[in-house]
Amino acid sequence: MKITAAKVIVTCPGRNFVTVKIETDEGVHGIGDATLNGRELAVASYLEDHLIPCLIGRDPRQSEDIWHYLYRGAYWRRGPVTMSAIAAIDTALWDIKAKLADMPLYQxxxxxxxxxxxxxxxxxxxxxxxxxxxxxxxxxxxxxxxxxxxxxxxxxxxxxxxxxxxxxxxxxxxxxxxxxxxxxxxxxxxxxxxxxxxxxxxxxxxxxxxxxxxxxxxxxxxxxxxxxxxxxxxxxxxxxxxxxxxxxxxxxxxxxxxxxxxxxxxxxxxxxxxxxxxxxxxxxxxxxxxxxxxxxxxxxxxxxxxxxxxxxxxxxxxxxxxxxxxxxxxxxxxxxxxxxxxxxxxxxxxxxxxxxxxxxxxxxxxxxGHGVDIDEDLAAKYPYQRAYLPVNRLRDGTIWHW
The missing domain is CATH 3.20.20.120 (Enolase-like C-terminal domain)
Structure with a gap:
């Protein structure tokens, strides 16, 4: 079994979401969430430009090896962008594995x-x-x-x-x-x-x-x-x-x-x-x-x-x-x-x-699987809209923790 394709879907049905969809040569697909509030496009780029090219041809059932390949294989580890991207792929792979087993993920x-x-x-x-x-x-x-x-x-x-x-x-x-x-x-x-x-x-x-x-x-x-x-x-x-x-x-x-x-x-x-x-x-x-x-x-x-x-x-x-x-x-x-x-x-x-x-x-x-899918046609009707979280200042103007 091989991964044949993977793509990133950015949609904004009221707020922005980043979704990864992984497809296989056996017709089973999985999806994962890669949303990072206020930095959505950074994760989308990391996925499209750096991680997805490394997935094609791999066995999606080897989620443990793929996780370490993406984490240990990158000199620059951790951080919210990297880990959100890895999380989306990992979640999609677990979705695929549970579908192959014909059971809900918790089983x-x-x-x-x-x-x-x-x-x-x-x-x-x-x-x-x-x-x-x-x-x-x-x-x-x-x-x-x-x-x-x-x-x-x-x-x-x-x-x-x-x-x-x-x-x-x-x-x-x-x-x-x-x-x-x-x-x-x-x-x-x-x-x-x-x-x-x-x-x-x-x-x-x-x-x-x-x-x-x-x-x-x-x-x-x-x-x-x-x-x-x-x-x-x-x-x-x-x-x-x-x-x-x-x-x-x-x-x-x-x-x-x-x-x-x-x-x-x-x-x-x-x-x-x-x-x-x-x-x-x-x-x-x-x-x-x-x-x-x-x-x-x-x-x-x-x-x-x-x-x-x-x-x-x-x-x-x-x-x-x-x-x-x-x-x-x-x-x-x-x-x-x-x-x-x-x-x-x-x-x-x-x-x-x-x-x-x-x-x-x-x-x-x-x-x-995990029981959630994405309607890509409907998602396409809600284009990305830039949105930021607020910042805080103390009463004297000092920037404070959000």
Whole structure:
């Protein structure tokens, strides 16, 4: 069996997605997600100009060897562009292998470890009252776990707060918009949000919160300690994680569970965090962490250290990534939770999929492969549109972490 062709499909049904389609001489094809929010064309070029020419004629069943060929065979390793490109190819190869076996991907990985995948949604509001009402709406939709964000008095805009409450997309402009950030305002206000949520909903729903890399380690430690009475499921991305050791400071001061990793692209980005037990959930994704092959290795190391998975699942990951992630989630022994931001109707039409949502859980379905395909004719009707994520500045004009 040989790979006969591979191509990159860039489409924008409301936001940009990059998809790889690999074809074989036996008529079986596989697809993978290569989307890198705000840098989509960089990955597309890396695939078309450097990786795809190396695939033609190879046996698609040799996914392990191909992964190492693309990773070890490149002098310049790692990085989000490289690993997203490798991930797309790896995901497509797993899709092909599962189709050849005539089984859903989770069976090829080792079978189901649970009956469904618990997911969390995003509730946000301009103020605490509106955020509480949105949490109530997500509860009515069946969610057992909900991420809560609200506007901060004194700031014109805040991460995670949007006009559209269901299809939040932060890449919002042809050139980066600039937001103003104040750590002082934020730290004073966030505990009030979770006090109000627990007063209204009690301790039955799981509540999560995303700091989005805005704090220093000691500031994050203070926030974690202030939130302890409200028993969060996790506090996400409290500090930028390039310095993994920074989490030691947070860990020394709070028992609030910590989650990080959506921007990680290899095992080395989280090795210290996992081995020293500095986080409770690792949020690396299929598309940005080298595909199913590499994410399995991250999960295995995490399992040895009582760390569970909590894969990123925002709208900048296509339904292809979500489908692959759900098969991974259903199998992985140390599963924690899966983020689930719903795609628009236009996106769902471009990417027909087998996964379904019911009562707070996602189910990957029983279709052979990862259960997601692409309608190329429909995709062609949505050309690429440049879009950037915002940037942050402190009130004195200093560039801050996005």
């Amino acid at each position: 090829l990985l080792g079978g189901a470890s649970r009956s469904g995948v618990m997911v969390y949604g995003h509730a946000n509001g301009r103020d605490i009252e509106e955020a509480c009402d949105e949490v109530a709406r997500y509860r009515e939709m069946g969610y057992h776990a909900i991420r809560a964000q609200c506007g901060i008095p004194g700031l014109d805009s805040t991460y995670g707060v949007s006009g559209d409450k269901l299809f939040y997309e932060p890449a919002d402009a042809d050139l980066p918009t600039e937001n103003v950030w104040s750590t002082e305002h934020y730290l004073r206000h966030v505990p009030k949000l979770f006090e109000a949520l627990r007063d209204r909903f009690g301790f039955e729903p799981h509540l999560l919160h995303d700091v989005h890399h805005r704090l220093t380690p000691i500031e994050a430690a203070r926030l974690g300690k202030d939130l302890e009475p409200y028993r969060l499921f996790w506090l996400e991305d409290a500090v930028p994680a390039e310095n993994q050791e920074a989490f030691r400071t947070i860990r020394q001061h709070t028992t609030t569970p910590l989650a990080v990793g959506e921007v990680f692209n290899s095992l080395w980005d989280c090795k210290t965090l996992i081995e020293e037990g500095l986080v409770d959930y690792i949020r690396a994704t299929v598309v940005h962490a080298g595909g199913v092959t590499h994410l399995r290795r991250i999960a295995d190391l995490a399992a040895l250290n009582h760390v569970r998975t909590g894969c990123h699942g925002a709208t900048d990951l296509s339904p292809v990534c979500m489908g692959a992630a759900l098969h991974f989630d259903l199998w992985v022994p140390n599963f924690g939770i899966q983020e689930y931001m719903r795609h628009t109707e236009e996106t769902d039409a471009v990417f027909p999929h087998a996964y379904t949502f019911e009562n707070g859980y996602l189910y990957p379905g029983e279709a052979p």
